[in-house]
Amino acid sequence: xxxxxxxxxxxxxxxxxxxxxxxxxxxxxxxxxxxxxxxxxxxxxxxxxxxxxxxxxxxxxxxxxxxxxxxxxxxxxxxxxxxxxxxxxxxxxxxxxxxxxxxxxxxxxxxxxxxxxxxxxxxxxxxxxxxxxxxxxxxxxxxxxxxxxxxxxxxxxxxxxxxxxxxxxxxxxxxxxxxxxxxxxxxxxxxxxxxxxxxxxxxxxxxxx
Numbered sequence: 027x028x029x030x031x032x033x034x035x036x037x038x039x040x041x042x043x044x045x046x047x048x049x050x051x052x053x054x055x056x057x058x059x060x061x062x063x064x065x066x067x068x069x070x071x072x073x074x075x076x077x078x079x080x081x082x083x084x085x086x087x088x089x090x091x092x093x094x095x096x097x098x099x100x101x102x103x104x105x106x107x108x109x110x111x112x113x114x115x116x117x118x119x120x121x122x123x124x125x126x127x128x129x130x131x132x133x134x135x136x137x138x139x140x141x142x143x144x145x146x147x148x149x150x151x152x153x154x155x156x157x158x159x160x161x162x163x164x165x166x167x168x169x170x171x172x173x174x175x176x177x178x179x180x181x182x183x184x185x186x187x188x189x190x191x192x193x194x195x196x197x198x199x200x201x202x203x204x205x206x207x208x209x210x211x212x213x214x215x216x217x218x219x220x221x222x223x224x225x226x227x228x229x230x231x232x233x234x235x
Contacts, residue, residue: 040067131218143197152197153195155187193224204230215227
C-alpha cells in the first residue's frame, strides 16, 4: 500500500534525486546523514500529504453516503430548498437518513401518516380509521368486553367505527394544546396521504383517555 504520510511523500521525492548527489535514506534504526535535505523534503511531504488528504475528503463530499457537515446542508438545500433543514443538534448520520427518506419517500400508507406526525410533533400521535376494528373498540360492555370484540363502555380509547366512511381517518397530535394544527403540519400530512382521502386532524393536550 502506498505511503501517503508526510514521511512517505518526502521519501518518494528523495528517490527522484540523482544517485550520488546526496546520501541514501537511512534504514530503520540508522541515523540520518543529510538532516538539512531531509528537513527540506519533509516540508514538501507535509504539503503533499495535506493535499492528498484534502482530495480524499473532497471526494467524500461528492456522495450523499459519505458527505458531512455543511455539504449535507447544501445537498438538502439543492434538492428541497428550505423544506428540509437540519434540526438543532442533529448529527450527520441522522440528517442523512432523513434526506434519503425524503429522496425516496414511502407514500400512501398509515405508517407514513404516523411518521409524519412524529416528525412534526416530536412524538407519536394517534391515528384512528373508522373502518379499522383495531382502532374502534366501543362495542361490548365493561362486564363482557369480549362481546363484539370491543373494550366496552367506559373503557379508555372507546370509539365507534363505521363502514360508511371509507378513505378517511382522524389524527390526534399531542402538541399540549387544542389550537388549530399548523398549516405546515396539515400540508405534510396531506402530502403522504393517497389521492381522494381525508385526514381530520386536531391538536390535543395529551393522548390519555
